[in-house]
Amino acid sequence: MRLSVVAGLAVGAVTLTLYSLFEGGAWFWACVGTLLVTTGGAALASRFDAPKWAVPPLLLLATAVFLSATFAKEHTWAWVVPTKASALRLGELLAEGFTDIQRYAVPVPAEPGISMLTASGVGLIAILVDLFAVRLRRAALAGLPLLGLFTVPAAVLTEPVAWPAFVIAAIGYVGLLVADGRERLTQWGRAVLVRRARSVGTDKADSGRLALSGKRIGATAIALAVVLPALLPALSPDPLFGFGVGNGSGKGGNSIGIPDAIAKLSGQLSQQRNLTVLTYTSADDRPRYLRIYALDVFDGKKWTVSPLRGRPEDRVSEGPLPPPPGLGPGIATNRVESRVSVSEDIGPLLFLPLPYPAVEVDVDGDWRADQASRMVFSTRDEAAGLDYRVVVNEPRPTRDQLDTMDTPTPDSRFLALPDLDPKVVAMAGRVTAKGATPYQKAVLLQEWFTRTGGFSYSLETKGSGGSALSRFILTTRTGYCEQFASAMAVMARVIGIPARVSIGYTGGTKIEKSWAVRTQDAHAWPELYFEGVGWLPFEPTPAGGAGQGTARVPDYSLPRPSEVTPSADPSAGPTSDEEDTSSQGPTRRNPRDFERDLGAVPVAVDPGMPVAAKIALGAVGVLLLALVPAAARTLVRRRRHAQIRRGGAAPAIRAAWAELCDTLTDLGEAREPSESPRALARRLTEIYEFDAEAAAAVTAVATAEERMRYAASPPSAGPAAAELSCVRRALMGAVPGKRRMGALLAPRSILLRVRAAGTRVLDGFDRLEGIRWLPLSKGEAGTR
Secondary structure (H helix, E strand, C coil): CHHHHHHHHHHHHHHHHHHHHECCCHHHHHHHHHHHHHHHHHHHHHHCCCCHHHHHHHHHHHHHHHHHHHHCHHHCECCCECCHHHHHHHHHHHHHHHHHHHHCCCCECCCHHHHHHHHHHHHHHHHHHHHHHHHCCCCCCCHHHHHHHHHHHHHHCCCCCCHHHHHHHHHHHHHHHHHHHHHHHHHHCCCCCEECCCCCCCCEECCHHHHHHHHHHHHHHHHHHHHHHHHCCCCCCCCHHHCCCCCCCCCCCCEEECCCHHHHHHHHHHCCCCCEEEEEEECCCCCCCEEEEEECEECCCCEECCCCCCCHHHEHHHCCCCCCCCECCCCCEEEEEEEEEECCCCCCCCECCECCCEEEEECCCCCEECCCCCCEECCCCCCCCCEEEEEEEEECCCHHHHHCCCCCCCCHHHCCCCCCCHHHHHHHHHHCCCCCCHHHHHHHHHHHHHHHCCCEECCCCCCCCCHHHHHHHHHHCEECHHHHHHHHHHHHHHCCCCEEEEEEECCCEEECCEEEEEHHHEEEEEEEEECEEEEEECCCCCEHHHCECCCCCCHHHCCCHHHCCCCCCHHHCCCCCCCCCHHHCCCCCCCCHHHHHHCCCEEECCCCCCHHHHHHHHHHHHHHHHCHHHHHHHHHHHHHHHHHHHCCHHHHHHHHHHHHHHHHHHCCCCCCCCCCHHHHHHHHHHHHCCCHHHHHHHHHHHHHHHHHHHCCCCCCCCCCHHHHHHHHHHHHHHCCHHHHHHHHHCCHHHHHHHHHHHHHHHHHHHHHHCCCCCCCCHHHHHCC
């Protein structure tokens, strides 16, 4: 019965790791109720020796009753008994839950379907854990369903699981293993230490020492799993669970990752709530796209970011940023100052939303600009709640200037492509065939997506990588900004124009004197490179009420009036040579595919510190950690000497005697338990051949302690601090230098106290395990 309770607690401990996935606490209380039902049912089944094969079905039935009473109460009989209507309602909620987790980015709202789906999943895990650990007595195998539950936040979140949650989950599993081992030893294990029961009866095996050893091993393993990665240099940008240097959260280390905000950019488009992300004002009162990420690597399935570099001299506080890449003379520019105010309610964001190309950024904190992409990021500061000033120097090229520009790539990665569907390559050539220059081809591409290609905007579209890209271009032609931006960037690379995908927000909506950017303004768009002007944004996503509401097409990307072609009839669908599968209807989109396609990309940051300095700092840190016991021993000794000098016979005598015993322990000459104070003083004097002064001092300390213990009246004064110091000097001078050094640097008296404190904590767990939840049965009582 006790093992069933421990199994339920282990599931509850691992369930706590789900906290980052949800908003509010509705999911938590639903899971608590489910665990109480499954754990209580399992404990009762153990108490009354129910058949092992019958327990899982009974627990499933109990879970179904609880879920019906919780989520479909209005359809149950007497608010408890399930009915056909309640079963149908639970099925509807399950379907809604699966749909909602596809629609929302984490943290997901506390919708009934999501809460029920979570509670039912936790209940199933609890039943499996009980089956393995209690019914089949395979506690180690119970770690598999627990690991499956733990991997849910580890797989969904791009940020690491917090170390306290990991520790709690690990303690839950270790506790289950210890409880299983204890149960086996008390029932049939060999006797390690035999003791007599309090009442007349048989001897029983004492499993306490083995259980205590198991707890110590488990506690040590958990502590090492958390502490060691924080002390050792990171071997990769994202170590296990994000502990230590280089964690995925981007705080406290020298590397960061694309944070969870990149997943929210897709989920925000489908959220019912349209919250304000930031507001800004600009000198010319014009809206501007605010870029956060620039993705430049496409592997056929996802767009990712090349490693960024943030040197100390790249801090935006050091002065103006270098001119943007590719901008040459003769191009008119528009220098505009904007002021941005980011909401405090946004999630963790280590990148600044900025118009491109920014040349000055005035912001509090350690923010650095990547030289190639001009992404501005920080390893320790967040954008939430910031107010900052940004100056942008926008190029204003004319159509004639763009017509004369070539597109030599600034880096081969901006043209790199994996093996593509040949039909996609052919489509890129056919769409841009009438363009005489790279600029004209780019405009034709944009026109094809927005006007002539029969594309439509929808949030119910799936994926953007691999076959999904081909399906979007060749058949369905229905998608949202992710598909449009990715497809145009890929097709631009096909025809030889360097391209990348930017992610951020559109310019938002004008409200009084400022522009407001909301969650549903999250957007992705392509940027194409032209030598002489640099990177220019294009807008292939339909705008307005039938598309991305606040998207705006740049003036330079619009065709000349004489070049405007009639729009294709969207109902006509693909041409005859385009594999017409539109009769199947558009594929339902999972907005979370945006997160999977873009991924979490490590960003290496150069802190500007030489390697030798890092090693020196690490060595100093290790040295300081090693000196903690010595510092603690020094503080204890000074406190005792101060107590002796303050006077008062009893406190002074106790302090002097405790200090003498600790000094002997540090030197490896601890007092024997049966040795009296007088016998100890005599032995020390004889062994170490104390001089008269040292012998008198140790005798004074021992005599005071002896009178304190045994005399009818306590002494009126204790030993002097000088006498205690004299004894210490004599003892330190009488032992070898190695032992003297050990007493100074690693005093055993302190280490033994730490060990004793840990033992008391673990003994507390032993006492908790000894609590009996129900009275002993007659058979058990007879054996006591």
